[in-house]
Amino acid sequence: MTQLSNREIAAIFFTVADMLEIKGESIHRVLSYRRAAETIQELPRDVRTVFNEGGLTDLPNIGKVLAEKIEELLTTGELSFLNKLADEIPLGVVDMLRIPGLGPKKAARFWKELNITSIEDLKQAAEAGELQKLSGMGAKSESKILEGIEALGRRSDRVRIGEAYELAHRLLDDLLAVEGALHGAVAGSLRRFKATIGDIDLLIASQESDSLMDAFVAHDLVHNVIVQGSTKSSVELLNGQQADLRVLPPDRYGTLLSYYTGSKEHNVRLRELAIKKGLSLNENAFVPLDGSDEILCAREEEVYTTLGLPWVPPELREDRGEVEAALADNLPNLITVDDMRGDLQMHTTFSDGKTSIREMALTAQARGYEYILITDHSYGLGVANGVTEEEIAIQRAEIDAVNAEFDGAFTVLHGIEVEIRADGSLDFDDEVLARFDLVQASLHTSLRQPREQITERLLNAMSYRNVDIIGHPRGQLILEREPADLDMDAIFEQALTRRIAMEINANPHRLDLDEAHARRAAELGVKLTISTDAHQPAELDNMRFGVGIARRAWVGADQVINTWPLDRLIQWIKERRS
Ligand code: DGT
Ligand code: CA
Ligand code: CA
Ligand code: ZN
Numbered sequence: 001m002t003q004l005s006n007r008e009i010a011a012i013f014f015t016v017a018d019m020l021e022i023k024g025e026s027i028h029r030v031l032s033y034r035r036a037a038e039t040i041q042e043l044p045r046d047v048r049t050v051f052n053e054g055g056l057t058d059l060p061n062i063g064k065v066l067a068e069k070i071e072e073l074l075t076t077g078e079l080s081f082l083n084k085l086a087d088e089i090p091l092g093v094v095d096m097l098r099i100p101g102l103g104p105k106k107a108a109r110f111w112k113e114l115n116i117t118s119i120e121d122l123k124q125a126a127e128a129g130e131l132q133k134l135s136g137m138g139a140k141s142e143s144k145i146l147e148g149i150e151a152l153g154r155r156s157d158r159v160r161i162g163e164a165y166e167l168a169h170r171l172l173d174d175l176l177a178v179e180g181a182l183h184g185a186v187a188g189s190l191r192r193f194k195a196t197i198g199d200i201d202l203l204i205a206s207q208e209s210d211s212l213m214d215a216f217v218a219h220d221l222v223h224n225v226i227v228q229g230s231t232k233s234s235v236e237l238l239n240g241q242q243a244d245l246r247v248l249p250p251d252r253y254g255t256l257l258s259y260y261t262g263s264k265e266h267n268v269r270l271r272e273l274a275i276k277k278g279l280s281l282n283e284n285a286f287v288p289l290d291g292s293d294e295i296l297c298a299r300e301e302e303v304y305t306t307l308g309l310p311w312v313p314p315e316l317r318e319d320r321g322e323v324e325a326a327l328a329d330n331l332p333n334l335i336t337v338d339d340m341r342g343d344l345q346m347h348t349t350f351s352d353g354k355t356s357i358r359e360m361a362l363t364a365q366a367r368g369y370e371y372i373l374i375t376d377h378s379y380g381l382g383v384a385n386g387v388t389e390e391e392i393a394i395q396r397a398e399i400d401a402v403n404a405e406f407d408g409a410f411t412v413l414h415g416i417e418v419e420i421r422a423d424g425s426l427d428f429d430d431e432v433l434a435r436f437d438l439v440q441a442s443l444h445t446s447l448r449q450p451r452e453q454i455t456e457r458l459l460n461a462m463s464y465r466n467v468d469i470i471g472h473p474r475g476q477l478i479l480e481r482e483p484a485d486l487d488m489d490a491i492f493e494q495a496l497t498r499r500i501a502m503e504i505n506a507n508p509h510r511l512d513l514d515e516a517h518a519r520r521a522a523e524l525g526v527k528l529t530i531s532t533d534a535h536q537p538a539e540l541d542n543m544r545f546g547v548g549i550a551r552r553a554w555v556g557a558d559q560v561i562n563t564w565p566l567d568r569l570i571q572w573i574k575e576r577r578s
Pocket of ligand 3: 188199200201
């Protein structure tokens with residue numbers, strides 16, 4: 001029996017969740033499997049080790065029943081519950097759920113009413129116009145399905161930055177503890193803070209590589225060794241991702257770091273500049289074209305200095321104007337995590353968050369923030385059990401009590417993530433919204449409305465006087481759901497006119513605004529926020545990913561309103577609402 005990896009166990013639970021959903025079981029049961037699958041997929045340790053320690057039920061979203069299922073998978077390699085489900089539902093029907101826009105209800109209908117049991121069957125039926133014969137299906141939904149099947153072919157096996165970040169940094173920390181390791185870095189797309197990551201690139205400076213390579217391939221996050229060499233090794237991690245480790249002596253570390261940080265496009269530009277100076281540049285050194293001695297760079301700054309450039313922040317290295325800016329000594333002054341004075345979106349037990357207002361505040365204060373904004377969902381978002389009009393005063397009283405405890409050392413602001421309904425109206429009118437310190441409005445439902453309709457809808461929400469911020473404006477979920485078809489130029493224009501800030505949601509599942517729109521918004525002068533949308537204290541750490549997107553968008557601190565001191569923020573709210 002081959003040992004199952006975290007990824008394989010997670011995949012099995014995702015399949016069970018899908019099957020239960022196709023069967024029409026309760027959403028709670030479906031979600032319990034799906035959440036458990038996410039926990040395992042993103043677990044930065046081998047689930048087998050956790051099991052051996054007897055710690056499965058200490059993991060989030062894993063109760064007794066799921067722990068037993070994990071145990072069964074680890075000890076037998078199989079799950080009898082899944083086998084039973086698979087007798088009822090063909091796996092090809094489950095497979096159809098991977099098609100963007102195709103949910104379990106439709107999949108069940110295609111199977112039961114048309115006897116379709118694979119994506120290939122479905123494609124043929126759609127092409128033959130069979131699907132539109134079903135009640136409630138039209139030619140349009142049929143062509144949407146064909147589009148979805150095409151999109152599926154373009155899907156990549158990249159992972160979200162949050163997942164890769166944690167794995168990469170655990171690997172790096174453990175490798176740096178190996179004797180002889182001097183210093184190192186996570187390079188590649190992770191160092192550039194891209195929203196999705198292909199493989200993980202790790203670099204270490206050391207005179208001696210063998211013990212590092214041994215430690216790397218034997219690491220408990222490693223599922224499978226692809227290749228082990230003296231300067232480079234590659235492995236497959238438990239989550240299915242590839243990780244590469246490269247080791248060079250410290251006097252060559254600067255060129256190594258520069259090369260493997262990339263991007264490829266940025267590197268091409270650097271090599272062109274090198275050639276103009278009579279040098280060829282590779283991962284080991286600058287090699288003079290006239291045959292004289294190599295130029296070694298121990299530090300990355302020296303690579304840029306040799307090329308006559310100031311050091312370029314990794315997030316800019318995409319050949320999107322940064323080389324020209326560096327040549328003109330005109331690089332932007334980018335925002336940093338340390339610039340953030342507060343976090344303006346988070347949830348508590350007043351809606352779907354896990355902890356109290358006080359708990360979130362204490363964690364935020366410990367991070368060095370000066371203030372936070374509590375933004376529980378309003379009641380209209382059914383699944384979140386949100387705040388009703390009656391509960392506003394109750395929540396306010398609790399916030400007042402927490403603030404009294406802080407006695408001026410930290411401030412909790414009372415906000416709301418007010419639901420934008422399908423018709424563009426909000427759960428609360430302006431009069432009720434005025435009771436909050438700061439109001440965030442967001443779209444969560446009916447995201448597939450046609451462009452004109454959904455644009456009008458968001459513009460209408462932005463016409464409320466007391467809406468200050470639009471949360472995760474485009475509604476995308478990274479690797480899961482395409483953004484809504486919004487006319488973002490019209491949205492940004494309205495944001496400027498009404499002085500509304502646009503959020504860069506820092507949750508690695510969202511990262512919305514994305515970097516392209518954040519850059520556009522910043523160029524237009526639209527104010528931004530960067531907030532984590534945390535549903536539990538640990539998620540406040542996601543700020544780095546939002547800041548990463550802002551840096552990739554060339555954003556400076558002053559444009560982001562939660563870098564401001566509290567009095568400036570409050571003044572801004574006052575002015576924009578008047
Ligand atoms: P990823 O892994 O797809 O998220 O993106 P990267 O940027 O991490 O790409 P990866 O892992 O293939 O390579 C890491 C860096 O190494 C890349 O950003 C630039 C450099 N590199 C890799 N292959 C080449 C190449 O053929 N030419 C040049 N100039 N640079 C390369
Ligand atoms: Ca990479
Ligand atoms: Ca790589
Ligand atoms: Zn939201």
